[in-house]
Structure formats: C-alpha cells, structure tokens
Amino acid sequence: MKYVVIAVLALVLGAIVARWYYQPKPAEPVDPINVMIMQMRTHAVIEHERQVAVWYRACPDVVGKDPEIFIAWPAKLSYELELADVSIERAGDTLKVHARPIHADEPAVPSDFLDYLSTTSLFTFANEQQLVNEEIKKSTPIARYLTTYYLKRDASLRGDFAGEIEALVVHMAGALGVPVNHVEVEIATQEVNLPKLPKLELCGGSSAAVNGLPFARNEDAYTVPIRFNVPPSNRSPRATAEKPATPAGIASIYGQAKSVK
Numbered sequence: 106m107k108y109v110v111i112a113v114l115a116l117v118l119g120a121i122v123a124r125w126y127y128q129p130k131p132a133e134p135v136d137p138i139n140v141m142i143m144q145m146r147t148h149a150v151i152e153h154e155r156q157v158a159v160w161y162r163a164c165p166d167v168v169g170k171d172p173e174i175f176i177a178w179p180a181k182l183s184y185e186l187e188l189a190d191v192s193i194e195r196a197g198d199t200l201k202v203h204a205r206p207i208h209a210d211e212p213a214v215p216s217d218f219l220d221y222l223s224t225t226s227l228f229t230f231a232n233e234q235q236l237v238n239e240e241i242k243k244s245t246p247i248a249r250y251l252t253t254y255y256l257k258r259d260a261s262l263r264g265d266f267a268g269e270i271e272a273l274v275v276h277m278a279g280a281l282g283v284p285v286n287h288v289e290v291e292i293a294t295q296e297v298n299l300p301k302l303p304k305l306e307l308c309g310g311s312s313a314a315v316n317g318l319p320f321a322r323n324e325d326a327y328t329v330p331i332r333f334n335v336p337p338s339n340r341s342p343r344a345t346a347e348k349p350a351t352p353a354g355i356a357s358i359y360g361q362a363k364s365v366k
Contacts, residue, residue, distance in 0.1 A: 137281040138195050144277065145188045151269050152210075153262060155182040155255055155338075159247060161313035161321075165236050165306045172233065173308055176240050180248040182255055183210035186266050186292070193274070198286040200278065202270055206295035207263065209256050212248035243303040250300050250330075251315055257297050261337035266292060302328050 160177035194201040267290040278285040312319040318333040
C-alpha cells in the first residue's frame with residue numbers, strides 16, 4: 106500500500122513541477138533606453154548644410170595681353186551623421202550619447218548660377234569662353250576642399266549635430282516616460298586631410314575668398330591655402346552669443362525616430 110501512496114505522490118509532484126515549468130513566464134520589462142537606441146540605430150540620419158559663396162579674380166597667362174576675369178559662384182557643403190552605431194548610457198537623470206564621426210558628402214555647385222566679368226582687349230589673343238570654362242572646371246575641386254576645411258575647422262558644425270541629437274533624445278525620452286534633466290552628446294572625432302587646391306591664376310596681390318574670407322593665394326606660381334576662422338552657424342544652440350554670421354546652417358532629420366510614441 107505504501108508503494109501505491111508513494112507512486113501517487115510522485116505523480117502529483119510531477120504534475121505540479123510540470124505545470125510550473127510549462128506555465129508562461131511573465132514578460133521581462135522593456136528597458137526604454139534600449140528602445141531609444143534601437144529606434145535611433147534603425148531610422149535616424151541627421152544632415153547639415155553650409156551655404157557658401159566663392160569669388161576671385163583670375164588673370165590667366167595667355168598670348169598677348171592677359172585678361173582679368175572675375176569669377177563668382179555659390180555652393181552647398183553637405184554633412185551627414187548616421188546613428189547606426191549610437192549608444193546611450195544612463196546615469197540618474199542624465200543620458201550620455203555616443204555617436205560616430207561626422208562625414209562629408211559631395212558638395213553641390215550649381216554652375217547655372219556662376220557669374221563672371223571679363224576685360225576685353227584687342228591684344229588678348231585667347232577665347233574668353235574657353236578661359237571661363239577652365240575656371241568652371243575648378244569649382245567642384247574648390248568646393249571639395251572647402252567641405253573638408255569646414256569639417257576640420259568649423260566648431261559650430263559639431264555643435265549643430267550635437268544639438269539635433271540632444272533634441273531627438275529629449276523628444277524620445279519624453280514619449281517613453283524617461284525622466285531626463287541633462288543630455289550629454291559625444292561625437293567621435295576623426296582626423297581628415299585637406300585635399301589639394303587646383304591651380305588658380307589669381308591676379309597679382311589678390312586672393313580667392315569664401316563668404317568674404319580669403320582662403321587661397323598664389324606664391325611663386327603655386328596656389329597655397331590661407332587659414333581662416335569659420336564664423337559659427339547662427340542656428341547652432343552651442344554657438345557663442347556673438348552676432349550671427351554666415352555661413353548659415355540648415356538641418357534635417359530623416360526616418361521615424363522622431364515619431365516614437
């Protein structure tokens with residue numbers, strides 16, 4: 106009889122253990138920080154632009170009297186920051202965001218808006234339009250140089266990106282009910298090398314300028330760069346309180362990261 110009781114107890118115990126084992130476990134609570142990271146990594150891309158205007162006086166060496174050509178054109182310098190590798194650390198009511206470096210996109214140089222003025226002389230034996238076309242060919246290499254220069258020297262560019270990330274994180278934190286009083290954004294730095302400027306046949310004593318700031322001159326028949334301080338963007342929340350100056354920045358965010366509910 107005792108063996109029957111033992112067998113029954115074993116069956117009951119086995120049933121209890123089996124029921125406990127196969128009973129659905131309560132779902133683990135979802136960490137809202139992980140939700141924010143996933144949304145940003147999957148969808149968010151931030152872009153900024155710098156609008157610039159370049160002008161200079163060229164005096165190309167030709168047969169006969171050298172002409173003087175004034176060249177002016179606008180360009181859009183573009184930068185992008187993908188958040189595919191973004192990470193967020195939480196320390197109390199502070200969120201620390203770490204992002205990859207900013208990278209430069211191909212600049213846009215609308216040649217339809219290029220203007221030029223040229224002197225004419227009976228003693229200039231050269232095709233004016235051909236000379237102008239040669240200057241037009243230099244516009245894209247110059248814009249690429251300026252794109253890299255701004256990435257290297259424009260401190261407000263990083264401020265603009267950091268400000269956009271901060272606003273995005275605050276928005277998502279509010280939507281997810283995460284108490285946040287401070288957001289620290291760290292954008293990784295990456296050393297960039299300035300590309301070589303194309304040869305500019307600048308008129309004697311003159312220089313090439315971007316937004317009124319000299320950036321290149323001629324020395325011993327070579328075109329050499331001039332270092333200049335890039336004015337802060339007047340959009341940057343981290344820019345100084347000085348009077349806004351060109352170039353102005355334009356920012357946009359793509360994706361669904363801003364629509365988290």
